[in-house]
Amino acid sequence: MKKIIFTLLLCLGLFLPAGASAQMQELQQLALNIEKLAQFRSILKQMKQGYEILSKGYNTVKDLSEGNFSLHQTFLDALLQVSPAVRNYKRVGDIINYQITLVQEYQRAKQRFTASGMFTDSELTYLSNVYDNLLQQSLRNLEELTEVLTANKLRMSDDERLAAIDRIYAEMQDKVLFLRSYNNEATMLSLQRAKETKDIDAIRVLSNINP
Numbered sequence: 179m180k181k182i183i184f185t186l187l188l189c190l191g192l193f194l195p196a197g198a199s200a201q202m203q204e205l206q207q208l209a210l211n212i213e214k215l216a217q218f219r220s221i222l223k224q225m226k227q228g229y230e231i232l233s234k235g236y237n238t239v240k241d242l243s244e245g246n247f248s249l250h251q252t253f254l255d256a257l258l259q260v261s262p263a264v265r266n267y268k269r270v271g272d273i274i275n276y277q278i279t280l281v282q283e284y285q286r287a288k289q290r291f292t293a294s295g296m297f298t299d300s301e302l303t304y305l306s307n308v309y310d311n312l313l314q315q316s317l318r319n320l321e322e323l324t325e326v327l328t329a330n331k332l333r334m335s336d337d338e339r340l341a342a343i344d345r346i347y348a349e350m351q352d353k354v355l356f357l358r359s360y361n362n363e364a365t366m367l368s369l370q371r372a373k374e375t376k377d378i379d380a381i382r383v384l385s386n387i388n389p
Contacts, residue, residue, distance in 0.1 A: 263336060264336055273323055277320060279354055283361065319353075327339075
């Protein structure tokens with residue numbers, strides 16, 4: 179349309195008298211202005227279309243982002259929950275039984291070694307320190323187990339919780355095995371000392387040596 183208008187104005191200028199050159203220039207300028215206006219409108223139209231595309235694209239990305247965040251948050255919230263499969267895991271009970279065993283066996287051993295009379299006060303103090311340290315470590319294991327089994331405490335999947343329970347179980351098992359080995363060594367030492375004391379007493383009796 180703009181080209182047709184420009185051509186008509188140009189043709190009209192051809193039929194004007196020679197003295198009307200000024201009018202001719204005005205017509206040419208008018209044609210150029212119309213051309214520029216048409217171009218400017220086209221640019222505005224393209225800008226408007228581009229803005230609409232950008233706006234729709236931004237809203238789409240925004241919606242997707244919020245949707246992903248919502249899904250992500252839902253996933254994280256789920257990790258704070260503890261499923262029945264984790265709560266009812268057999269090794270949870272085994273860990274608690276290990277703790278009970280640990281306390282019972284170290285208390286009996288401590289009483290036995292104290293009553294045997296085969297250990298000095300400093301040795302009994304050392305034995306007590308070993309037991310106390312072992313007990314404190316086991317209590318930390320139980321605290322960790324409590325956190326793993328408590329909802330809204332840790333962000334962990336079921337597999338991660340089960341793996342944590344397996345690790346705690348292994349650590350508690352090691353403590354019980356260490357305690358039994360330690361008690362066995364102390365018992366052997368006590369028996370050896372008792373035998374030596376008995377042998378010495380027997381020698382004294384045979385030799386009529388007073389203590």
